[in-house]
Amino acid sequence: MSILHIDSSARLTDSNTRIIGQYLVNALNTKMLHRDLAVNPLPAISAQDLMGVHGSSDDQRDSLHSHLALSNQLIQELKDADTLIIGAAMYNFGIPASLKQWIDAICRAGVSFKYGEQGPEGLLNIKRAFIITASGGTPVGGDMDFVSGYLSLICNFIGVKEVLHIDASGSKGSPEQIIESGKQQVDSLLANEHNTETLGVS
Numbered sequence: 001m002s003i004l005h006i007d008s009s010a011r012l013t014d015s016n017t018r019i020i021g022q023y024l025v026n027a028l029n030t031k032m033l034h035r036d037l038a039v040n041p042l043p044a045i046s047a048q049d050l051m052g053v054h055g056s057s058d059d060q061r062d063s064l065h066s067h068l069a070l071s072n073q074l075i076q077e078l079k080d081a082d083t084l085i086i087g088a089a090m091y092n093f094g095i096p097a098s099l100k101q102w103i104d105a106i107c108r109a110g111v112s113f114k115y116g117e118q119g120p121e122g123l124l125n126i127k128r129a130f131i132i133t134a135s136g137g138t139p140v141g142g143d144m145d146f147v148s149g150y151l152s153l154i155c156n157f158i159g160v161k162e163v164l165h166i167d168a169s170g171s172k173g174s175p176e177q178i179i180e181s182g183k184q185q186v187d188s189l190l191a192n193e194h195n196t197e198t199l200g201v202s
C-alpha cells in the first residue's frame with residue numbers, strides 16, 4: 001500500500017484538514033508521499049501552456065516543456081499510489097486555487113483519462129480516495145458545498161475506485177469537536193474496511 005497525501009489549506013497550523021489528514025496517515029501507517037500545495041504551490045501557467053498541457057502538445061518551447069514535465073511527475077505520483085488523501089479547505093464555497101491548479105495539471109486526456117464509447121474513463125488505478133472537507137459553517141454535502149462533490153467527480157474521472165468522505169465542517173461545533181468528529185469518522189471508515197476485508201467481501 002502507498003499513500004499520496006495532498007494538503008491545500010493555507011493554515012499551516014490549527015488546520016482541521018491537516019490535523020485529520022495526519023491522523024489518517026498515522027492510522028494507515030504505510031509508505032507515504034506528502035505534497036503540500038499551500039507550502040509549495042505549483043507555478044502559474046500561461047493560457048498557451050495550459051492549452052498545451054491539456055492537449056499533451058509536443059511543441060518544444062521551454063515553458064511548456066517544464067509544465068509538461070511537472071504534470072508527468074504529478075501523474076506519476078498518482079500512479080505510484082493506491083490510496084489518495086486530499087485535505088480540502090472550503091474557500092468561497094469551492095476548493096483552494098492551489099488544489100485547482102493541481103487538478104488542471106493531473107487531468108490529461110490520454111494520460112489520466114480517455115473518452116471511450118460509454119463516455120469518460122479513468123486511466124489511473126487508485127483503490128480509494130479519502131476526501132477531508134473543512135468549512136467554517138457551510139454544511140458539507142449541502143447545496144452550497146462545491147468542494148466534496150467536485151472532488152468526488154474528479155476522483156471518479158481519473159479512475160479512483162472508491163471515494164470516502166470525512167466531514168470537517170464548521171457546523172460540527174468547536175475546533176476540538178470538529179477534529180474529534182473527523183477522527184471518529186476515520187476510525188469508523190477504517191473499521192468498516194477491516195470488517196469487509198475480514199469477511200472477504202469486495
Ligand SMILES: Cc1cc2nc3c(=O)[nH]c(=O)nc-3n(C[C@H](O)[C@H](O)[C@H](O)COP(=O)(O)O)c2cc1C
Pocket residue numbers: 009010011014015016017018088089090091092093094134135136137138139170
Ligand atoms: C479565503 C477563505 C474563504 C473561506 N470561505 C469559506 C466558505 O465559503 N464557507 C465556509 O463555510 N467557510 C469558509 N472559510 C472558512 C474555512 O473553510 C475554515 O476555516 C476551514 O476550517 C478551513 O480548513 P482548515 O481548518 O483545514 O484550514 C473560508 C476561509 C478562508 C481563509
